[in-house]
Amino acid sequence: MDTDYQIPVNEVQRILINDFDIFPKSIHQQYGFLCQNFIVAAGKDAMAAACHEKFIIKFVRNDDRSICANGREYVVQLLTFLEGVVLVEAILTKHDMETLASKIGRFVGRVHASLLSLQYDVSNLIGGNDYHAENALCFRNKLRYVKDEELKKLMEKYLDSFEINFIPRLQSLRRVFAHCDISNGNLIVNKRNEWEIVGLIDFEDSYHGYVVGDLGICIAxxxxxxxxxxxxxxxxxxxRAIKEYSHVLPLDTDEKAVLYDVVVSRVVVSYVTACEKVYFDPENEEFWRRQSLHAPIILKKFIQLGRKDLEQAWFQQI
Structure with missing residues (x-):
């Protein structure tokens, strides 16, 4: 959700009717971080609803190809609705989380294995997005938004480690058409007998990135x-997640050496981003801290567990 531009429901309705020939029965805003999403139930008179009853209409700010709404420019995407919830909204037990961790690891391994075999040159899809795994150091100058001084020093230490261990190995890391944000805000899950992964959304920031970068973001x-x-x-x-991933797509030596740095740096990035958003938009603090609420606990646990012991648990018998 970008609070700088809120699209009113009547504007969403106008675009649905005029541009997609969908006459909505209901429109409800859904979770979105840097975009606005609305779930749409189509009326029976909608021509486009012949095959589908529910849709997601997504508004993303863009200065190039766009539709005008509410005095601003957007790229508008109409997506078929997938039954389920984003993982961040799921209410999970300890058992649920353990089961999903294994399933997510296996799922991401399969995604990467498929994309590595993609018969298409994606090397020109070079991203400049600060949120790409290799760009974690861009957030050093935003640590000023973190109020807790002890936590800030810990984050500085993690970013220093990232710079020392990850950056020098960039040339040796496998590259892939990377999603860039396989997160609990983009994984769709649905509960039948058990929670299952039913989809992955938001590919607009995908680029020619790094296998271990994409995995580390997911683990974070x-x-x-x-x-x-x-x-x-x-x-x-x-x-659980790393071992299931590795059964599908084994990590090489360099990837194992930097996975820890990618995971902790993304936890830092997530928390720093939330602190910055709260600084400029304090009224929506609960929303902005939603994904990174437990980041301080995790960062301190990494210290308590120790890197060597944790990596040994991750990679033994793989």
Whole structure:
């Protein structure tokens, strides 16, 4: 959600009717971080609703190709609705989280294995997005938004480690068409007998990135989610995901050497981003801290567990 531009429901309705020939029965705003999403139930008279009854209409700020709404410019995407909820909204038990950790690791491994075999040259899709895994150091100058001085020093230490360990290995890391944000805000889950992963959304920031970068981002957000469940065990949750991933797509030596740095740096980035958003938009603090609420707990647990012991748990018997 970008609070600088709020699209009113009547404007969403106008665009649905005029541009997509959909006459909505209801429109409800959904979770979105840097975009605005609305779930739309189509009326029976909608021609486009012949095959689908529900849609997601997504508004993303863009200065190039766009539709004008509310005096601003947007790229508008109309997506078919997938039954389920984003992972961040799921109410999970300890068992649920353990099961999902394994399933998420396996799912991401399959995604990467498929994308590595993609018969298409994506090397020109070079991203300049600060949120790409290799750009974590861009957030050093935003640490000023973190009020807790002890936590700030800890974050500086993690970013220093990232610079020392990750950056020099960039040339040796495998590249892939990377999603860039396989997070609890973009994984769609649905509960049948057990929670299942039914979809992955928001590919607009995808680029020619790094296998281990994409995986590390996923693990970071998995831990941020799991930290809110009872009896949270950082080692167990992260190990489940990494081992299942590695059964599908084994990590090489350099990737194993930097995965820790990618995970902790993304936890830092998530928390610093929330602090910056809250600084400029304090009225929506609960929303902005939603994904990174447990980041301080996780960062301190990493220190308590120790890098060497944690990496040993991740990679033994793989």
């Amino acid at each position: 957000y998995l831990l941020l989610q799991a930290a809110g469940t009872p009896e949270f065990d950082l080692t167990d949750i992260s190990t």
